[in-house]
Amino acid sequence: MPAVVDDTTPTAVLLRRARLAGTPDPRRLRDVLLRDGRVAAVADHLPDDVARTHRPETVDADGAVLLPGLHDEHVHLAQWAATRRRIDVSAAGSPEEVARTLSTKDDGADVLLGRGFRDGLWSRPPHRHDLDAAMPGRAVVVVSQDLHTLWVSTAAAVRFGVTAPDGVVVEDEAMDLLARAGAVDAATNDEWVLEATAAAAARGVTSVVDLELAPLADWARRADVHHPGGLGVPGPSVRVRAGVWPEHLDSTLAAGLRSGDPLPGIVDPTARDRVRVGPLKLFVDGSLGTRTAYCTHAYPGGDHGMLRLPAAELEGWLRRATAGGLEAAVHAIGDAGVRTALDGFEAAGCGGRVEHAQQVLPADLPRFAALGVTASVQPRHAVDDRDLADHHWAGATDRAFPYRALVAAGADVVLGSDAPVAPLDPWDAVASAVHRSADDRGAWHPEQHLDLRQALRACSGGRSAVEVGDVADLVLLAEDPAAVLARDGADALRRPEVLGTLVGGRWTHRGAALG
Known part of the structure; x- marks a missing residue:
C-alpha cells in the first residue's frame, strides 16, 4: 500500500551531488529536491533560485548513494524491543547449556527472561527440571527463537498457571504466557x-x-x-x-x-x-522450529504439524475482514498450510498476504499471482533454519523458501525479518535473499536466490530507483550496494554505512558525515 503524505507539514530538503542507485548511470552526480514529503525534482544541477523559492535545507551528499527507503514487512515491535533486553541463549546446543548461560547472566529481575533457544536438533527436549537444577526456586521463562514455544521453570509454572508437566507450552498458550511474563x-x-x-x-x-x-x-x-x-x-x-x-x-x-x-x-x-491501520493477522499453522507447521509430508515423529484454521473457517474471517475494509495477513509456513491459506483466499474471492510461505507446493506457486496474494517472506529464516529443514523436512526442501520460484511465477514478493525471530535489519534480509548462507558452508539451495535488484525491490515497496513524484522515503548510503556485492560478496551487504534516512522528506536518522 503506498504511503500517504500529510500536506499540512511542508518541508524542503535539497540534496546536492547525490548518486542515484538503480538508474542507467548510478555514478552520475544529481541534485534532488524534496518538498512537502515528495521528490519534487531531480537534475544534474538545480539552480540557486530553487533555494530562494523553496528555502530548503541544503545538504551536500558528496557522492553518497540515494535509494528508496527500506521496508520490513513483518515485525513484532514490542517483542523486538523487549528481546533486545533479554538474555540471548541462541548459541546453546542443549537444555543444560541454556540453563548454565542463564544462571551466569542472571540480572536479578523479578522474572528471568531468556530468548532464542532452538531445540529442533537437540538430543532431548527441554524440561522445567533443567532450569530448576541450575536456578532453584527462580522464576525463569525462556522463549524459543521462533516465538512459538515457551519453556518455564517450576516456580514460573506455578506463578503463571502452566500445567504442562515438562514446563513447555506452544502456540496460543505460549504467546499468552509470554505477554504476561514480559509485561512492563x-x-x-x-x-x-x-x-x-x-x-x-x-x-x-x-x-x-x-x-x-x-x-x-x-x-x-x-x-x-x-x-x-x-x-x-x-x-x-x-x-x-x-x-x-x-x-x-x-x-x-x-x-x-x-x-x-x-x-x-x-x-x-x-x-x-506515519501511524496507520495495518492488516488483520490470522494463523493457519505453526512453525518449523516447534514442528507445528502444517505439511503434506510427515515429520520424523510421524505427524504433519498443526492446522489451526481450516480453509472454511479462514474464508469466514477473510470475508468479514474484506467487508470491513481490512487487508488480511495469513500466517502459513508448511506447504499444506500455504495451500490452505490460498484456498481460503480463493473461496473468499479476495487478495491479501501470506506471511512466511516457507514451503510451497509447485502447483501453488502461480496461485499467488492469480489470486492477488502477496508472499511476505523472511530470507534470514532460510539461513538460520537450513539444518532444521534438512532434518524435519527431509526430502521436501526443494520447495522450501522458494523465493526465485515465487518471483518467476509472477508473485508479488516482499521481505521482512519477523523480528525478534531475526534482527530488524533489511540489509540482513537482502543479503540472505541474494546468497542463502551466513557461514563457510556455501549457499543452501542456491537455485532460489534472488538477484540484488529483485531483493532491493522486494525490500523497498516495489521501488527500484528514486523518481520524481515518489514519496520522499529515502536512504543515503556511503556506497552503492551493487558495487559492494561485486567487490566483496553478499555477506558484505549486511554492513552498509547508512549516512541518513528520511521519511516523508524529514530526517529520521542523520549521521555525523552529513553535518
Missing part, C-alpha cells in the same frame, strides 16, 4: 518501542508492518510521545502499519477503521501520517 508498564513499553524504531531508521528502514498482539490504542498512545532519537518529531522514526488480531477485530470494525487509515486520537500531524 505502558511508559516503559513506549520508550523501548520508539527507541527500536530509531535504531531501525539508522539502518535505512522507513516503514514496517507491526504484527504485535496488541490493541491499536497502544500505537495511538505512543504516536505522540517524544523520545531520544526522534529528531524533534514525536512517535516512531518509521512509518508503521499496525496489525489487528482477531481479539481486536470487533472494536476495529465498530470504529470504522480500514487498512491504511490513520489512527484516531493522534495529535501531531507528522505522527498521524
Whole structure:
C-alpha cells in the first residue's frame, strides 16, 4: 500500500551531488529536491533560485548513494524491543547449556527472561527440571527463537498457571504466557518501542508492518510521545502499519477503521501520517522450529504439524475482514498450510498476504499471482533454519523458501525479518535473499536466490530507483550496494554505512558525515 503524505507539514530538503542507485548511470552526480514529503525534482544541477523559492535545507551528499527507503514487512515491535533486553541463549546446543548461560547472566529481575533457544536438533527436549537444577526456586521463562514455544521453570509454572508437566507450552498458550511474563508498564513499553524504531531508521528502514498482539490504542498512545532519537518529531522514526488480531477485530470494525487509515486520537500531524491501520493477522499453522507447521509430508515423529484454521473457517474471517475494509495477513509456513491459506483466499474471492510461505507446493506457486496474494517472506529464516529443514523436512526442501520460484511465477514478493525471530535489519534480509548462507558452508539451495535488484525491490515497496513524484522515503548510503556485492560478496551487504534516512522528506536518522 503506498504511503500517504500529510500536506499540512511542508518541508524542503535539497540534496546536492547525490548518486542515484538503480538508474542507467548510478555514478552520475544529481541534485534532488524534496518538498512537502515528495521528490519534487531531480537534475544534474538545480539552480540557486530553487533555494530562494523553496528555502530548503541544503545538504551536500558528496557522492553518497540515494535509494528508496527500506521496508520490513513483518515485525513484532514490542517483542523486538523487549528481546533486545533479554538474555540471548541462541548459541546453546542443549537444555543444560541454556540453563548454565542463564544462571551466569542472571540480572536479578523479578522474572528471568531468556530468548532464542532452538531445540529442533537437540538430543532431548527441554524440561522445567533443567532450569530448576541450575536456578532453584527462580522464576525463569525462556522463549524459543521462533516465538512459538515457551519453556518455564517450576516456580514460573506455578506463578503463571502452566500445567504442562515438562514446563513447555506452544502456540496460543505460549504467546499468552509470554505477554504476561514480559509485561512492563505502558511508559516503559513506549520508550523501548520508539527507541527500536530509531535504531531501525539508522539502518535505512522507513516503514514496517507491526504484527504485535496488541490493541491499536497502544500505537495511538505512543504516536505522540517524544523520545531520544526522534529528531524533534514525536512517535516512531518509521512509518508503521499496525496489525489487528482477531481479539481486536470487533472494536476495529465498530470504529470504522480500514487498512491504511490513520489512527484516531493522534495529535501531531507528522505522527498521524506515519501511524496507520495495518492488516488483520490470522494463523493457519505453526512453525518449523516447534514442528507445528502444517505439511503434506510427515515429520520424523510421524505427524504433519498443526492446522489451526481450516480453509472454511479462514474464508469466514477473510470475508468479514474484506467487508470491513481490512487487508488480511495469513500466517502459513508448511506447504499444506500455504495451500490452505490460498484456498481460503480463493473461496473468499479476495487478495491479501501470506506471511512466511516457507514451503510451497509447485502447483501453488502461480496461485499467488492469480489470486492477488502477496508472499511476505523472511530470507534470514532460510539461513538460520537450513539444518532444521534438512532434518524435519527431509526430502521436501526443494520447495522450501522458494523465493526465485515465487518471483518467476509472477508473485508479488516482499521481505521482512519477523523480528525478534531475526534482527530488524533489511540489509540482513537482502543479503540472505541474494546468497542463502551466513557461514563457510556455501549457499543452501542456491537455485532460489534472488538477484540484488529483485531483493532491493522486494525490500523497498516495489521501488527500484528514486523518481520524481515518489514519496520522499529515502536512504543515503556511503556506497552503492551493487558495487559492494561485486567487490566483496553478499555477506558484505549486511554492513552498509547508512549516512541518513528520511521519511516523508524529514530526517529520521542523520549521521555525523552529513553535518
